[in-house]
Amino acid sequence: MAQDPYSVLGVGRQTSAEDIRKAYRKLAKQYHPDRNPGDKAAEDRFKQISAAFDIVGDEDKRARFDRGELDADGNERSPFAGGAGAGGARWQQRGPGPGTGPGGFEDLSDIFGDFFGQRASGARRGPIPQKGSDIRYRLSVDFLDAARGATKRVALPPDGREINVGIPEGLRDGQTLRLRGKGSPGINGGAAGDVLVEVTVKPHSVFQLKGDDLTVDVPITLKEAILGAKIEIPTLKGPVAIRVPPNTSSSVSFRLRGKGLKDPKTGIYGDLFARTKIVLPDQPDNELEAFAKSWSPSETDPRAKLKQAA
Known part of the structure; x- marks a missing residue:
């Protein structure tokens, strides 16, 4: 059985919803798998924290848990399970009263009526209210x-x-x-x-999502790659200007912190990675062709690593 969700988050039952949210954010950042790669214990702890917040971070689930209607795993608890769960209902023995039997209740209808907050008193009730279907x-x-x-x-x-x-x-x-x-x-x-x-x-034509982070491929011209340039990057909040340094190759990523997707639970934003992609003109460019023919590159072999790998 899972631990008490309040204990997992290190808060008390009277803690406000805002303070519970703050405690969750702090622990989630500390044990997030991205910050603890390969750490199985941290990963398990993160899952435990998330499961606990799923219960006490939700107003309705928290109230039901405190009343004993949900267990520490968030599962429905039988109202006849007896005993006391976390914040659950407790049976209380009554002393004999007028007209009662040895157990202190008139009959079974009295027991069930008292459990649900109403005394049956042997009288038949009207139609029972039923919740509508989902x-x-x-x-x-x-x-x-x-x-x-x-x-x-x-x-x-x-x-x-x-x-x-x-x-x-x-x-x-x-x-x-x-x-x-x-x-x-x-x-x-x-x-x-x-x-x-x-x-x-639906998938997006430009943004690629992984976790809370976004990646966008940014085309740059050969001139921009060689000489450097200031370019605009699309983000969820509008374009942002970045500077591409001289001698930039394709597939170079620039990280824009906090420009990714928002985590609805923690309120923390991921990052956006702008990945360069050198593109050539759609139509033949005589000037560019003449330059390439006259250009004398260094002796560096751009495919040297491929040859070594083979």
Whole structure:
């Protein structure tokens, strides 16, 4: 069984949501696999921290965990399991009262009525409220909408009812958004169900995503590669100027810190890597051809490493 999520994050049960988030960010940065390559213990610790925050970092899950409805793994806990889970309900023996039997309860209906916060008292209740069913919806979004955040208007089955779906900044392909109370109406006064939006993020023609980092191939001319130049790089927040130094080859990467994708849990942004790619003119260039014919390069063999590898 997993450890108590509060203990994993080093916080108390009365800790505010903001302080829990700060504790998670600090630990996540410390044990992130990118900062501890090859360290299996750090990787396991990072997974444990993430699982703990998944419970106590979510307002609804935290409340359910504190009430004992979820265990430390985030799984549903049977209300009849007895005992006390983490913050769970505890059975309490009652002394005899008027009209009670030896156990202190009038009958089984009294026990169950008391457990759910209502005394049955032998009287029959009206129809039991039932929560409405959940609705699942598949939504395909553009990469930039998922990266920057957006709002989409969708029509839900089966009646075409329209709702707004908020796309949080940094949403990843395959994630599911839960819209509470937006599903089918409840029965007998019960709460409405939820809408579960399964998101597919379309690939982008320029940005390539790996983890929280982005890579973009940046074409440069032969002249820019030889002499150096100031060029603009596209980012999620708009173009950024960088300087390409003289004598730059293809596949040289320039790192722009904090220009990658946002991690929705930690709020930390990844980096963007601009990778150079030397391109020649689309049409024949007589001047360039004449220069190449007259150019006398050094004796350096650019394929020397390939020959050594073979």
